[in-house]
Amino acid sequence: MPIIEMSKVTYTYPGSSKPAIRSIDLSIEAGEYVVITGPSGCGKTTLCRCLNGLIPHFYRGALEGDIYVAGFSVKKTPTSTLAQMVGMVFQDPESQLFLLTVEREVAFGPENLGLPREEVRARVEEAMNLVGIAHLRDRSPHELSGGEQQKVAIAACISMKPKILVLDEPTANLDPESALHVLNLLLDLKVKLGVTIVLVEHRLEAVASVADRVVIMDRGKIVLDGHPRDVLRKPLVEAIGIGVPKVVKLYNELKKHGVNFGFTPLTPDEVRRAILEVMRGD
Amino acid sequence: MIEVHDVWYSYEEVVALRGVSLKIQPGEVVAIMGENGAGKTTLIKHFNGLLKPSKGYVKIFGVDTRNASVAELSRRVGLVFQNPDHQLFSETVEEEIAFALKNFGFPSDVIKKRVEWVLKLLDLYELKDQSPFALSGGERKRVAIASILSYDPDVIVFDEPTVGQDYAQKERLAQLIKLLKSQLKTIVVVTHDVEFVAENFSRVVLMSEGKIIADGSTRRILTDSDLIRRARLTPPQITQVAWELSDLGVPKDLMWVSEARDAILRVLGVKY
Amino acid sequence: MRILAGFEFKRGDTFIHRLDPRVKLAYSIAIFTLAMIFTHTVTLSVLFLSSLPLFYIAKAVRKFLKTLQGSLFLVGIVFVVNFITLGFERALAMSIRLLLIISCFSIFFLTTYPEDFAEALVKLKIPYEFALTFTMALRFVPTLAREAQLIMDAQRSRGLELEKGSFLRRLRNFIPILVPLIVGAIRKSIRVAEAMESRAFGASPKRTSLRELKLERRDYAFLALVIIMFVAAIYAKYFLAIEELISTFLRFG
Secondary structure, eight states: OOSEEEEEEEEEOTTOSSOSEEEEEEEEOTTOEEEEEOSTTSSHHHHHHHHTTIIIIITOSEEEEEEEETTEETTTSOHHHHTTTEEEEOSOTTTTOOSSSHHHHHHHHHHHTTOOHHHHHHHHHHHHHHHTOGGGTTSOGGGSOHHHHHHHHHHHHHTTOOSEEEEESTTTTSOHHHHHHHHHHHHHHHHHHOOEEEEEOSOHHHHTTTOSEEEEEETTEEEEEEOHHHHTTSHHHHHHTOOOOHHHHHHHHHHHTTOOOSSOOOSHHHHHHHHHHHHHHO | OEEEEEEEEEETTEEEEEEEEEEEOTTOEEEEEESTTSSHHHHHTTTTTSSOOSEEEEEETTEEGGGSOHHHHHTTEEEEOSOGGGTOOOSSHHHHHHHHHHHTTOOHHHHHHHHHHHHHHTTOGGGTTSOGGGSOHHHHHHHHHHHHHTTOOSEEEEESTTTTOOHHHHHHHHHHHHHHHHTTOEEEEEOOOHHHHHHHOSEEEEEETTEEEEEEEHHHHHTOHHHHHHTTOOOOHHHHHHHHTGGGTOOTTOOSHHHHHHHHHHHTTOOO | OGGGGGGSOOOOOSHHHHSOHHHHHHHHHHHHHHHHHOOOHHHHHHHHHHHHHHHHHTTOHHHHHHHHHHHHHHHHHHHHHHHHHHOHHHHHHHHHHHHHHHHHHHHHHHHSOHHHHHHHHHHTTOOHHHHHHHHHHHHHHHHHHHHHHHHHHHHHTTTOOSSOSOHHHHHHTTHHHHHHHHHHHHHHHHHHHHHHHHTTTTSOSSOOOSSOOOOOHHHHHHHHHHHHHHHHHHIIIIISOHHHHHHHHHTOO
16 A cells, blocks of 8 residues: 555645646655656645645645545644654755754654653654764754754654655755755665655756656646656656756757667766667667 | 955954955856855855955955945945845835835936836736735745846846756746846856856856865866865766766766767767 | 843853752842842842852853943943932942842853753743743744844845934834844744644643753752842841941941
């Protein structure tokens, strides 16, 4: 059974005349690493909010269709329950950290659950060590760099031991080096904890090669959904205005001149491999 | 013309700029790059006098910035900051854009014309009577840019304009820069977006730890693995492809898809 | 703004730092009460001088001196007003009273971890939500200060001149600073609310706490001292009429 199941989901924000997402059908299995991308305003953030109950409980509005997360109906389950299964990391690193020290931030979730103190402490230590921020424990969030702040946010979710991590453009406000650190951390956590990852991201070059799936959205609908190698080379992706990784553009350009790689390369070394294959094939 | 001469700048105990020297001629389009904390934003704040050097001097069109006010310098050097929400405060988009013009004492008929011109230029005419707070993120960003372009400064400096922008918005920005260049404006962009720079800029000033470590052709700098590493940047993806294929005879200084395509077709002996 | 230096938390591991915030608060309130009850220059001075060693123990003398420096203006006003209306001795007494009040709260804020302060409020049966609001306000002060600076930079770059013009004009010029700041704060608060919801705020009616404030022996000892001192002072004031005695003896006050 899929861990996330959205069927025919349409949602309109209160006071809005048009739906932000329309007739969304999306099914994600446990352990998948799914990247969602699309131009500004396509509904990516709205979709994320449906996964932990912020829609409909925090944002109100008109929600049609069914959303099931880890077996729970999102419409009927409060966010405080869903938050135990779905951790969410937001785009602005600073405003999602609202306590005075990193340690308290990571403890906030387990504290809310009313867990015994030793359990809270154990989870805080584990989360901070997994993410590699134990040395920051007494620091105040406003003193940290953007990359460190996002790591704290991730740790603060991990301490709840969620099955799913949803991240809405977590690297948008970070410099490239910090962005890579955060994305590598995500991969590490997926391997170590087996969490399902739903990542909204524009930097496709950085994630295309590790994602199991890419979901392309445009104007509130899902227009493409499949393996990165299949999806990214389609002309529709560029036509919508998405920044396709340069290696995929290269692949398409070479194809126009009759050079066909056996597969869509997603990294520079895959380009090399593809060319060597072609050369051997001659 | 912007002249930075051996500028040192510190605040509290941090030395942010260590002996930076730089000249930007009228009409140039320059990208300033470097890791977080390299001093890029600190440097551009010297261009309109927001910061004054602790040592050395900065001259804008011959005027030493220590002898002029921020308002006077801003009249010729427009700074577009990263976050539009740090400046939007008016009741309508039109008023917002007119703000700088009013501050600089333009007569009201000129203000009207200029505002209309920039509204049309940035595709904001339909939104002119709306509250800036009701607009989408991309629209607010355009209003911020419009509010600087409206008073027609000679130099326009953008601080991290590509952060949080999607591909289409970046394309739009690139088009705008081209347009401004054709109007003989001087453009300076602070960014860490290597791909954006590779596509749109011919000159790069690379900074690291308060110093300028390279200043010259984009191609020469962004394909230099040593410099890239020192500045903690990633090289353009096509450059990485070129390095992977260098043993096959592909030149190491490629940046664009079209060049890589041609080089590979050559390697494979395909006529094109 | 130097006056605020003595109210800003200074990291440390001194005896005062380790005292439970509730006990320190009790001290501050006790001294404040005494400051209001006593009226003679000599008694107020004694109270003031007796609080100074605490700053030394807390290794926060320099910060406290900054606050004293910053408060000279305020104290000056108090002195002048009282001098004109009530005479020299009253002016002196009121000035010292003001200094005393500043110092008794300063020591509290200098040596109490902000998180523990919120914790203390909860222990004093104030609902968690209120303590949390207080904590979050503290948390975002430096952030808002930074935002204010960025906003000023952006608006000055559009020709806004904050230093020029009449008083009225200068006041009006703050609108382009305040509006983005307030709107930004509102936006931030929505994001904070989202983040709190997303981490199960309100999941359980009985919330645990990572750290627990427990009263130790040193807390009881200090509290005992404070109580003794307070009682002794009250006795001196009302039963021994110590202030009248001093007045007569010194022919002053």
